[in-house]
Amino acid sequence: MNGLYEHKDYGSLSDKVYRFLRNAIAEGRYQTGDCLVEMKIAEELGVSRTPVREALKQLELEDLVTSHPNRGVVVKGFSIEDLQDVSTIRHLLEGQAAFWAAQRVTDEQLKELREVVELMEFYTAKNDISHLVALDTRFHELIYEASGSRTIRHILASLHHNIRKARQSSLTLPDRAPNSLAEHLSIFQAIERRDAQAAKEHMEAHVAIAAGNRMSE
Amino acid sequence: MNGLYEHKDYGSLSDKVYRFLRNAIAEGRYQTGDCLVEMKIAEELGVSRTPVREALKQLELEDLVTSHPNRGVVVKGFSIEDLQDVSTIRHLLEGQAAFWAAQRVTDEQLKELREVVELMEFYTAKNDISHLVALDTRFHELIYEASGSRTIRHILASLHHNIRKARQSSLTLPDRAPNSLAEHLSIFQAIERRDAQAAKEHMEAHVAIAAGNRMSE
């Protein structure tokens, strides 16, 4: 079901530590500036330092922590400005992804997209937000994939967690869901008729609405 | 001198292994599909598996290799399409970076930019390509920094190696250097007078010219 983002086996200890730390930072349990000591985390989770180091490395490459050589890693966290910047970057990249998707989508991918949109209609009628969030994610992932660009997939995947948060808070706004559905439908139809420019514009509008817009154009 | 991209202490073994592997992939010594075995690399470089694992992790997060859990990592490499996609993405992101830089640049950063441009004039007159490549990199780094967006800095840093390659091959084209200098000057002047829209447009033109353009607009 969830084709993308299963970076690796979710049973591995490294990944458990990684997810633990990511959540802890997201929930504010570790604050900006806090020093993350490998040994303490290892003891807290009952594992050795090795998987902790791997998790920290991953967090570093995702820019959630900074590593000072021989001196440990400190939490970076995200400011409001950072989150706004991310939504602007999403605007740019998701628009381009939709553009490429319209040019490069396969019939198989088109079929999958259609199914997702139909499911969205179903759950919107039932006002089932949690299913809609999952479908929303799936919809966008399919477009990344259809874009055929490894790089854009990779970048958007690394922004995934921020994006997911934005999606959730957006869809829970009153009456947002029906409009969101209409926007998804427009994007899908533009891709279906291979209209790259329209796909891009609909996607940009969709992303801009979903996040409090603050663009350069 | 090189403020950005010094991810960590360049004396650490992890980083030596990382740079070795990155070069080996770039130079085609490891081909797409090749299986990278930790022990072999460790022996080849005379280190233990630990720094090799860290290096592989970094390569994985930079999307140069894929890791199959319990089965090792294989080289991904880059296709022509990938490289073209990267230049399109650069177009989008560097334009946005210049836009933000014009809005947020500090006097100190402006001074540094001016110095770089002046040095560029000097070395362009002497037709010293290698110094120009370094200054080109520095110029763009300063703009990423001035953009004040951690995320855009982070993404462009992860594309850094691809970008560097593009820059080098671009500047070695005959008579490219003087034009490149004029473009840099335009970008700098737009930022200096805090004209965000102009900065963005000049930067987009610059990136588009430097790479064989193939944009959506």
Add this chain to the structure above:
DNA sequence: ACACAAGTGTTTGTATACAAATATACAATG
């Protein structure tokens, strides 16, 4: 009292040892 150096403790960086998972070769069985 203050500056500075040696020593101590903590923490990271690296090496190595061991366990778990997977691939491979080969034999047994239908």
Add this chain to the structure above:
DNA sequence: CATTGTATATTTGTATACAAACACTTGTGT
């Protein structure tokens, strides 16, 4: 002959041990 099960070898995942780097305290000399 194909298939399946098992033993073996290779390789990754994890734990632990040790070395190097750094922060901090303490003691000494001026």
